[in-house]
Amino acid sequence: MDEQGKVTLHDRTFELYLTEEELLSYIRAMADQINHDYKESLPLVIPVLNGAFMVAADLLKELTIPCELSFTKLSSYSGTSTTGTVKTLIGLGEDIANRDVIILEDIVDTGITLEKLYAETKKFNPKSIRIASLLLKPEAYHNRIKIDYVGKEIPNKFIVGYGLDYDGLGRNLRNIYVVTKD
Ligand code: 5GP
Ligand code: MG
Numbered sequence: 001m002d003e004q005g006k007v008t009l010h011d012r013t014f015e016l017y018l019t020e021e022e023l024l025s026y027i028r029a030m031a032d033q034i035n036h037d038y039k040e041s042l043p044l045v046i047p048v049l050n051g052a053f054m055v056a057a058d059l060l061k062e063l064t065i066p067c068e069l070s071f072t073k074l075s076s077y078s079g080t081s082t083t084g085t086v087k088t089l090i091g092l093g094e095d096i097a098n099r100d101v102i103i104l105e106d107i108v109d110t111g112i113t114l115e116k117l118y119a120e121t122k123k124f125n126p127k128s129i130r131i132a133s134l135l136l137k138p139e140a141y142h143n144r145i146k147i148d149y150v151g152k153e154i155p156n157k158f159i160v161g162y163g164l165d166y167d168g169l170g171r172n173l174r175n176i177y178v179v180t181k182d
Contacts, residue, residue: 026151
């Protein structure tokens with residue numbers, strides 16, 4: 001596997017799309033906004049496993065406000081497309097009543113995952129819910145839930161790396177790669 005140019009995972013080839021430096025700059029910009037907006041609060045950041053583990057680590061290092069962390073786990077993808085059904089694998093554990101909650105996603109595609117998580121979170125009566133996502137595919141997203149903090153908008157193409165996988169592989173790559181046509 002060549003970390004710089006192209007990578008092959010299972011039967012597909014991917015080419016470099018967003019470097020670690022670019023990703024960290026998007027994350028710093030998101031963190032600046034969050035640090036500004038939550039000065040008076042102690043937000044509970046809820047990253048969505050598995051994909052958001054890298055962005056969670058890098059975003060939290062850039063937060064200068066006091067904050068707490070609690071992971072949740074949902075799954076909707078199989079191969080390179082969404083299955084349309086979302087499974088909850090780890091539920092919300094912390095007491096989120098009256099908390100300012102920030103749901104943290106690696107990427108929002110159709111928004112099905114987010115819709116389910118948003119509804120589940122709301123049941124626990126948080127004080128507020130905002131959404132942060134490193135990446136957003138606006139062409140695929142047809143949902144009314146506002147994404148409050150977006151690192152970068154990208155076209156509707158399948159990507160891997162920086163936490164995102166193709167059937168289990170590629171989460172460990174430090175850059176993001178996009179699938180090639182062949
Ligand atoms: P949605 O429910 O919005 O359609 O999909 C959300 C989840 O699907 C994301 O949190 C992510 O785990 C996965 N996903 C969406 N787009 C991609 C992609 O381009 N590549 C990978 N590897 N996963 C994706
Ligand atoms: Mg995800």
